[in-house]
Amino acid sequence: MTAISPPVSEPGIPVDALRMRLAERIRQEGPLRFDQYMEQALYAPEHGYYERAYPVFGASGDFVTAPGLGDFLARCVARFCDLAREELGGGAIAEYGPGNGRLACDVLGALQGSPDDYWLLERSSWLRKEQAETLSAQGSFPRWTDALPKVFEGVVLANEFLDALPARCFEVTDQGIRERMVAVREGDEFYWKLEASSGSDPDLNRLFTELGEVSAPGYCSEWRHDALRTWLDELDGSLKRGVVLIIDYGYPCREYYHPQRATGTLRCHADHQAHSDPFRQPGHEDISVDVDFTAVAELAVERGFEVLMFTSQAGFLLEYGLLEVADPSADESTRLAQRGQIETLTHPDHMGERFRVLALGRDFPAELPHTVCPDHRNRL
Numbered sequence: 001m002t003a004i005s006p007p008v009s010e011p012g013i014p015v016d017a018l019r020m021r022l023a024e025r026i027r028q029e030g031p032l033r034f035d036q037y038m039e040q041a042l043y044a045p046e047h048g049y050y051e052r053a054y055p056v057f058g059a060s061g062d063f064v065t066a067p068g069l070g071d072f073l074a075r076c077v078a079r080f081c082d083l084a085r086e087e088l089g090g091g092a093i094a095e096y097g098p099g100n101g102r103l104a105c106d107v108l109g110a111l112q113g114s115p116d117d118y119w120l121l122e123r124s125s126w127l128r129k130e131q132a133e134t135l136s137a138q139g140s141f142p143r144w145t146d147a148l149p150k151v152f153e154g155v156v157l158a159n160e161f162l163d164a165l166p167a168r169c170f171e172v173t174d175q176g177i178r179e180r181m182v183a184v185r186e187g188d189e190f191y192w193k194l195e196a197s198s199g200s201d202p203d204l205n206r207l208f209t210e211l212g213e214v215s216a217p218g219y220c221s222e223w224r225h226d227a228l229r230t231w232l233d234e235l236d237g238s239l240k241r242g243v244v245l246i247i248d249y250g251y252p253c254r255e256y257y258h259p260q261r262a263t264g265t266l267r268c269h270a271d272h273q274a275h276s277d278p279f280r281q282p283g284h285e286d287i288s289v290d291v292d293f294t295a296v297a298e299l300a301v302e303r304g305f306e307v308l309m310f311t312s313q314a315g316f317l318l319e320y321g322l323l324e325v326a327d328p329s330a331d332e333s334t335r336l337a338q339r340g341q342i343e344t345l346t347h348p349d350h351m352g353e354r355f356r357v358l359a360l361g362r363d364f365p366a367e368l369p370h371t372v373c374p375d376h377r378n379r380l
């Protein structure tokens with residue numbers, strides 16, 4: 001996810017509808033866990049950020065993701081899918097959280113072989129419509145589904161999907177770990193309230209046992225093991241043979257919970273500006289939390305998946321042909337645009353190192369190549 005100018009204003013949505021509803025709920029039920037707040041802020045029917053009939057992606061929206069920069073990511077992902085399907089002797093493709101449908105559109109356009117099916121798994125009804133428009137304009141007709149087919153063989157794609165799954169927040173205090181809950185004061189203003197009881201969550205305690213050194217009072221961060229378990233359980237129940245390709249920003253847990261990352265990874269995006277206050281305008285801006293790739297890998301291994309690859313986005317793209325997808329005979333302005341796209345996707349200060357790629361295998365018959373891309377599995 002990256003920011004570009006210019007900012008835009010938002011017509012037609014009652015500014016405080018969701019804030020009022022959430023404030024009322026907190027007054028009646030008491031402080032909300034942040035994952036419940038995030039869930040509502042992003043997906044509440046009609047007023048949740050991803051449910052509003054208003055552009056999210058691109059210049060007229062709030063942020064740009066890698067598929068919106070051009071088709072280079074999609075072409076490398078398509079090559080990955082072709083090679084994986086070759087190893088599997090066929091199979092389908094399923095994409096979680098397809099956004100505006102751009103990645104699906106460009107992957108379908110670049111695939112050498114035709115998959116048995118291309119499934120889209122999207123919980124936002126508004127984005128499903130946008131996906132249908134993007135894809136039908138290209139003459140592609142994938143299928144939407146609420147859950148993977150019972151028996152699925154092939155490739156599962158998740159680009160910037162896990163960062164949108166609700167997370168919980170904690171703070172280290174002199175008295176121990178506390179969960180950061182969402183409370184409300186007069187004027188429907190939200191604020192963080194620390195709560196002792198849910199700070200005894202086993203996932204959080206395990207993290208602290210393993211990471212001992214993160215102990216300075218005031219240290220804040222996030223964890224989302226509950227949401228990861230739900231997703232991985234779904235994959236576990238359906239994926240019989242194949243590979244799951246996860247591309248997202250995040251870190252292995254030792255980097256994620258590094259003592260210097262003391263304010264966590266929670267980020268909001270509105271009008272191509274980023275900030276870290278999720279209470280500013282719920283429902284009108286994106287909220288995301290980085291991915292703890294160690295947690296994903298460990299929970300996946302517990303379910304019998306194998307970690308086939310963990311590398312940087314730059315490494316993955318180079319491994320899967322990034323330098324071959326650029327057209328050296330294009331005119332100068334196209335070559336400039338291509339160079340810009342490659343730089344944003346691969347430069348360590350842009351998406352190249354902040355985005356990581358994790359591939360999980362289930363009964364997958366081959367190793368994945370690490371010819372060009374660094375093998376970072378030992379960092380997980």
Ligand SMILES: C[S@@+](CC[C@H](N)C(=O)[O-])C[C@H]1O[C@@H](n2cnc3c(N)ncnc32)[C@H](O)[C@@H]1O
Nearest residue numbers: 050065097098099121122123124159160161164
């Ligand atoms: C940050 S956007 C990324 C979109 C797209 N993959 C891209 O890279 O441009 C997150 C996407 O995940 C979808 N999403 C979030 N939770 C979901 C869930 N549980 N099931 C399906 N889609 C979900 C959102 O509606 C949105 O399409």
